[in-house]
Amino acid sequence: MPVVETRGLTKRFPGSARVAVDGVDLQSRDGEFLVLLGPSGSGKTTVLRMIAGLEEPTSGEILIGGALVNGLTPRERRIAMVFQSYALYPHLTVYRNIAFPLRAQGVPRAEHGAKVRWAASIFGIEGLLDRRPRELSGGERQRVALARALVREPALFLLDEPLSNLDAKLRATAREELKKFQRKIGTTTVYVTHDQVEAMALGNRVVVMDQGRVRQTGTPADVYDDPADTFVATFLGSPPMNLVEDRGLTLGFRPEHFRPAEGAAPGAFRTPFRIDNVEYLGADRLLYGELGGRFAGRTAFSRLAAHVAAPRVGDTLDFVVEEGKARFFDSAGRRAAPRTPETG
Amino acid sequence: MLFPAVLFIGALVGVPFLLAIVYSLCDVKVASDEMRFVGFRNFADALTSPAFQTALRNSFVFTLVSQALVLAGATTLALALKEAFRTRGLIRFLILLPWVAPISLGSIGWKWLLDSIYSVFNWFLVRLHVVDSPPMWLGEPALAMASVVLVHTWRMLPFATVVLLAGLTSIPRDIPEAAAVDGAGFWRTHFQITLPMIRPIVTVAVLFGVIFTFTDMTVVYILTRGGPYDTTQVLPSLAFLTGILGGDLAAGAAISLFLFPLLLVVAWVMLRMARRSVVT
Numbered sequence: 001m002p003v004v005e006t007r008g009l010t011k012r013f014p015g016s017a018r019v020a021v022d023g024v025d026l027q028s029r030d031g032e033f034l035v036l037l038g039p040s041g042s043g044k045t046t047v048l049r050m051i052a053g054l055e056e057p058t059s060g061e062i063l064i065g066g067a068l069v070n071g072l073t074p075r076e077r078r079i080a081m082v083f084q085s086y087a088l089y090p091h092l093t094v095y096r097n098i099a100f101p102l103r104a105q106g107v108p109r110a111e112h113g114a115k116v117r118w119a120a121s122i123f124g125i126e127g128l129l130d131r132r133p134r135e136l137s138g139g140e141r142q143r144v145a146l147a148r149a150l151v152r153e154p155a156l157f158l159l160d161e162p163l164s165n166l167d168a169k170l171r172a173t174a175r176e177e178l179k180k181f182q183r184k185i186g187t188t189t190v191y192v193t194h195d196q197v198e199a200m201a202l203g204n205r206v207v208v209m210d211q212g213r214v215r216q217t218g219t220p221a222d223v224y225d226d227p228a229d230t231f232v233a234t235f236l237g238s239p240p241m242n243l244v245e246d247r248g249l250t251l252g253f254r255p256e257h258f259r260p261a262e263g264a265a266p267g268a269f270r271t272p273f274r275i276d277n278v279e280y281l282g283a284d285r286l287l288y289g290e291l292g293g294r295f296a297g298r299t300a301f302s303r304l305a306a307h308v309a310a311p312r313v314g315d316t317l318d319f320v321v322e323e324g325k326a327r328f329f330d331s332a333g334r335r336a337a338p339r340t341p342e343t344g
Numbered sequence: 345m346l347f348p349a350v351l352f353i354g355a356l357v358g359v360p361f362l363l364a365i366v367y368s369l370c371d372v373k374v375a376s377d378e379m380r381f382v383g384f385r386n387f388a389d390a391l392t393s394p395a396f397q398t399a400l401r402n403s404f405v406f407t408l409v410s411q412a413l414v415l416a417g418a419t420t421l422a423l424a425l426k427e428a429f430r431t432r433g434l435i436r437f438l439i440l441l442p443w444v445a446p447i448s449l450g451s452i453g454w455k456w457l458l459d460s461i462y463s464v465f466n467w468f469l470v471r472l473h474v475v476d477s478p479p480m481w482l483g484e485p486a487l488a489m490a491s492v493v494l495v496h497t498w499r500m501l502p503f504a505t506v507v508l509l510a511g512l513t514s515i516p517r518d519i520p521e522a523a524a525v526d527g528a529g530f531w532r533t534h535f536q537i538t539l540p541m542i543r544p545i546v547t548v549a550v551l552f553g554v555i556f557t558f559t560d561m562t563v564v565y566i567l568t569r570g571g572p573y574d575t576t577q578v579l580p581s582l583a584f585l586t587g588i589l590g591g592d593l594a595a596g597a598a599i600s601l602f603l604f605p606l607l608l609v610v611a612w613v614m615l616r617m618a619r620r621s622v623v624t
C-alpha cells in the first residue's frame with residue numbers, strides 16, 4: 001500500500017485563470033524518497049501543501065496510508081512537514097520547538113525529554129536545546145526544523161525546499177546528511193525542489209512537473225537519459241539537452257554525448273561543428289558553437305572531459321553524437337521512435 | 345530642526361505641567377490673586393476626602409475593567425479580521441469608526457441610547473419581556489459604572505484591534521501553518537504560538553490604553569458627570585470639577601497629579617517594551 005497517493009489532484013485558486021495543479025497522479029513507494037521537481041509556478045509546492053492539508057484541492061483525492069484524507073485537518077493527517085523558511089517558533093527554545101508537536105498531540109509530558117533528546121541527537125544539536133532560533137545559524141535552524149518533524153515519528157515527511165536557504169557550500173553537506181538520515185529512518189519522504197542537482201542526488205524517483213502537470217516520473221537516470229518530452233529534456237542538465245530540428249522531428253542529445261569524431265567510435269549522427277566559444281570549468285570544458293551540414297545554423301553545446309584535447313575557438317571539426325544517445329521528439333515535444341543512424 | 349517641536353511641547357505640555365505642580369503645592373484659587381506655599385497639604389486633604397477616595401477606586405476599576413475587556417475584545421476581533429473573507433474591508437472600516445468619529449459625538453449618541461426615557465435598549469428589553477421596568481442605565485450606581493466602562497471599551501476597542509491586527513499580520517504565514525501540521529488546533533496555535541509572538545506589541549497597546557484611560561474623562565463627563573452621587577467619578581473628572589468648575593485650582597492640580605508617578609512608571613515600561621517589540 002503506498003504511503004501517499006494522489007488521484008487526479010487539481011487545484012484552481014479563486015480569481016486565477018490558470019489551473020495551479022492539473023490532474024496530478026502520484027504514488028509513493030514505501031520508504032521512498034520521492035522528489036517533486038519543477039520550475040517556480042509548476043505547482044509542486046501546491047501539491048505538497050494539499051497533501052499536508054494546508055490547501056483544499058479543487059478536485060481529486062489524497063490518500064495517506066490507504067485512507068482518504070480529503071477534508072481532514074493537518075493535525076488529523078499525522079504527517080510532518082519542514083518549511084522552506086523552517087518556520088521555527090521564535091519565542092520558544094529549541095527544546096520547546098522540538099517538543100511542540102508532542103505537546104500538541106497529547107504525548108505524556110514524561111516522555112518528552114527522551115524523545116526530544118533522541119531527535120536532537122540524530123541531527124547533532126543536543127548542545128543547542130536551550131537556545132532560541134534567533135541565536136542559531138541557518139544550518140542549525142534547518143536541523144532544528146528536521147528534528148521537530150522527526151520527533152513525532154510520522155508515517156510521512158513532507159519537505160518544502162529545506163535546503164534553499166542555506167549557502168552553496170553548506171547545501172552540499174546538508175544534502176548528503178539528509179540522504180543518510182532518510183536512509184537510516186526509512187520514512188517515506190516527499191521532497192519539493194526546483195534544484196535539479198538536489199533532485200538527482202536525493203531522489204529514489206523524481207517527478208518532473210511543469211504548469212501544474214506531471215511531465216515524467218522515474219528514477220534520476222530515467223528522467224535524465226530518457227526524457228519523456230522536450231520540457232524534461234531541457235529542464236534537466238546544465239547546459240540542457242541540445243535540441244535541433246531534423247526533418248519534422250526534434251533530435252535531442254546531451255552535451256556530454258557530443259564529441260569530436262576523430263578517435264571516437266562511429267556515432268549515431270555526424271555533423272560539422274564550428275566552435276565559437278570555449279569555457280574551462282576545471283574538470284571539463286564547455287564548447288559552444290554552430291552546427292553545419294543538414295543542421296546548418298543550429299547552435300549546440302558540447303561538454304568534453306579535460307583530458308580530451310580541446311579544439312580551438314574558430315575551428316570547424318566533425319563531431320558525432322554517441323551511439324544510442326540520440327533522442328527524438330515529435331512536433332508536440334513528446335518522445336518519438338528513434339530514427340536510423342545516418343550522417344548529417 | 346527640532347526647535348519648533350520642542351517649543352510646541354514646552355508651551356503646551358511643559359508649562360501647564362509645571363504650573364500644575366506649582367499650584368498643587370500652593371493654595372491658589374480662581375478669583376483670588378493670593379498664592380502661598382502650603383507644601384503637601386493639598387495632597388493630604390485630597391487623600392482624606394471621601395470623594396477623592398471614591399474617585400481613586402473608580403479610576404482603577406474603570407481603567408482595569410475597560411482595558412481587560414478591550415484586550416479580550418481586540419484579540420478576538422483581530423483574529424477574526426485576519427482571515428480573508430468577502431466583506432473584510434467593510435467590516436474593518438466599520439470597526440475603526442468609533443475611533444475616527446469624535447468621542448463627544450459618540451458619547452452623546454450613547455447618552456441617548458442609555459437615556460432613562462428614550463433608551464432603545466430599554467424599548468427592546470421591555471417589548472421582549474426581558475425586564476418589567478426599564479433599568480436606569482445612568483441612574484443606578486452599578487449600572488452607571490458598567491455603562492461608562494462599556495462605552496469607554498467601545499471607544500478604545502478599534503485602536504487596540506488595529507494594533508493587534510498589525511502584529512498578527514506581521515507573523516509569517518508559515519508559522520501558524522507549521523503549528524497546524526504539528527498538530528495544534530485553533531486555541532493552541534493562538535495561545536501558545538501567535539499571541540505570545542506578538543506579546544511585545546500587545547503590551548504596548550495595553551499600556552497605552554491604561555495611560556489613556558487613567559487620564560481621560562470624556563466618556564464619564566458626558567454620560568454621567570461622575571454621578572449618581574460621585575459613584576462613577578474618576579480622578580480626571582474630579583480634578584476638572586474641583587479645579588475648574590469648583591474654582592479650587594490647587595486641589596484640582598493635586599488630584600490630577602496624584603497618579604503621575606504611577607503613570608510615569610507605566611510609560612517607562614511601555615517605552616522599554618516598544619524598543620524590544622520585534623516580531624520573529
